[in-house]
Each structure stands twice: as structure tokens, then as C-alpha cells.
Amino acid sequence: MNELIKEYKGKISERLLNELEENLPSNAKKGDVTKILEELYNEIKNAQISPGESVGLIAAESLGEQGTQITLNTKHFQGVAELNITIGLPRIIEICDARKTLKTPLTDIYLKGKNWNQTNVANFAAKIKETMLEELTDSFEVDIAYATVKAELNKESLDQRDTKAGDIAKKLQKSLKNVSVKNEGDTILIKLLKEGNDLNKLYALKEQAKKIYVSGVKGILQVLPIKKGDEYLIMAAGTNLKMLLTMDEIDETRTKSNDLFEVGNVLGIEAARQLIIEEIMKVIDDQGLNIDARHIMLIADIMTVSGKINGITRYGIVGEKSSVLARASFETPIPHLVAASERGEVDNLTSIVENVMINQPVPSGTGMVKLITK
Secondary structure, three states, rough: OOOHHHHHHHHHHHHHHHHHHHHOOOOOOOOHHHHHHHHHHHHHHOOOOOOOOOHHHHHHHHHHHHHHHOOOOOEEEEOOOEEEEOHHHHHHHHHOOOOOOOOOOOEEEEEEEOOOOOOHHHHHHHHHHEEEHHHHHEEEEEEOOOOOOEEEEEHHHHHHOOHHHHHHHHHHHOOEEEEEEEEEEOOEEEEEOOOOHHHHHHHHHHHHHHOOOEOOOOOOOEEEEEEEEEEEEEEEEEEOHHOOOOOOOOOOOOOOOHHHHHHHHHHHHHHHHHHHHHHHHHHHHOOOOOOOOOHHOOOOOOOOOOOOOOOOOOOOOOOOOOHHHHHHOOHHHHHHHHHHHOOOOOOOOHHHHHHHHHOOOOOOOOOOOOOOEE
């Protein structure tokens, strides 16, 4: 049996051969195994692309045609009104344009271990949420006589976020200029140093202090603990993978963000490629449409082949084409042609668009071969 399978090494991928070996019954006959291998090899051959096939065109057509069926819902709510999600066509456009700022950046935070319950998940969620000073404070007072702003911290909020008044005082001292900050128990005192007791400056200082980030993970703006099957996870609006993945409680193998550039920077270009495929497929499945995953994979490959993420725009993959005419055919033709003439570029007419433009047979399908008489 092993000898038979070895014959097909190189013709059939190793993963498929291993799978076949695992699933073959022990009493399988040699003739049957030969038949199965032959069938498998034929299936693989039929699934391959013919030479000269315009795969890019087919992938674009597959997504483009189905894309006309996609609804335009921009947001929909999951459990609470604060957590919005971009879905449908706007999300596809966001991915294909490789936009750096997302309308609704999201992170699904999975937790390690089994000993999580509703209370400690809620506490951990509060701990990682980006928190400003005003969220931890019961009251702010302005003392004109001593040129001081006094903030009374809420003990319960501090305990929930596992932070201390002393740590908050240090962060405020770092963030504010021309002030001295100290804490007396759970009270923070911020004193103006240079400007004396100017009332306007004191009130401006109070407003500035309210908005200073004092605890949690920067960028995680809202958190929603939810139960999925047997386990708890935290859905978060905002994203900061770099900081989240260093936390012991978080399962770094499953936690994921929907921000292509952050995933690319933290986990590498292959992870970004995988995210493009998953996010586009998620939109298509949500809409009840059916597109072959290989078309989506080709789009993801084209967007990441250079080692960085490029959108399907005139500044992204179109701008990197070697053909002047192909670049000019997409958008803004005159600047492309002028820039190419200044540089003295040569167009070798190797792909489809430029040959269509000058009315020559395209180098694809039957146009790839030339017949020469003897």
C-alpha cells in the first residue's frame, strides 16, 4: 500500500496523501487503492488552471458581479448599541482599498483557561478598557486660592481596574506641563506652578486633566463580555494587538483584530493575507452569496505579494504595474503618461489591458501561442 502511495508523491500533495492513508480501511484491496489514487489525481488535474487563463479577470468578475447583490448596511448592532460593525459593501470597499483608518475597528479577545465566570470576565474587561481620569473620579474641585485642581477618585472603580491613586498621579505628572501632581489617599491634587492663580488657566487645566488616559489598554474604547458556547470572550471596539498579546490572561493564538495594517505590523504579512480572505468571506457568507474562495485568495495574494498591504487603487497595486498604459487605463491617465514620458519608460505590451488599447491580440488564452509554418 505504501509503495502505491509513494508513486504519487509529487503528483498529489503530501497532506492529501497522509489524509488518504489515515482514512483507508485496513482491508482495502490494491486495485481499489489504485483507483482512488487515479481519481484523486484526475480531480487535482481538473482543478488546475489552464495555461493562459485570465485568472485576474475571472476573480474580479466573480466578486464584482456578486458585489452588486451586497446590501449597503453600514452598521449593525451586536447586543449593545455602542458596538457598531461595518458590514456589507462598505466593509468590502474598506478591505479592497486597504484603508488605514477603519470606521469600526474591532478586536475579539479570547481568554486562557476555563475558570472564567460573568463577574471576573466583566472585571477583566473593565481593566483593559482605555480609561480617562473623569471615568474614575467622583468630583473635581477648583481651589483658586491655592491654584489647585482637586480630583476625588472612586475607590470601587480603582479596585475594578486594579489601579492605584499613586500610579494615576505619576501618569498625570508625565502628561501635564507646568504642574505638580501628588496624591493624598484617594485624592489627587494638581497644582499650577508658573501661571499663578489665573482662573481661566485653572479651568482649562481641569478640562485637560479629565481627558488624560490613566489605565487600561490604549485604543480599546469599549468592551462587551459575551458568552460563546461554553466560553466567555470580550468583544472590543478599537484595537491594540501589540499590548493585548502581552497580557497573561489573553489567548494570543485566537485573539484577532479586523485591522489589516495592525495585523500586518504585529503578526506579519501572511497573517494580513489570511485576514483579508476571512473578512471578505465573512461579508459574502453573511449576505448569503457564494463565491469560490480561490478568487478571494487571489485578491489577497495580489494585495500582499510585495510584502506590504496594497489596496486595489491607483496608489496601490495599479500604481505598481510595470506597464505605463495599464496604469493610465485605471484612473488619471494624463499624469501617468506625462510622468512616464519624463522618465523615458518603455512599455513591452506584456499583459491584456495595453494590448486591447492598441488593438493587438491579447497574450492570454489562444493569444499566448504563435504558430509558425515550416
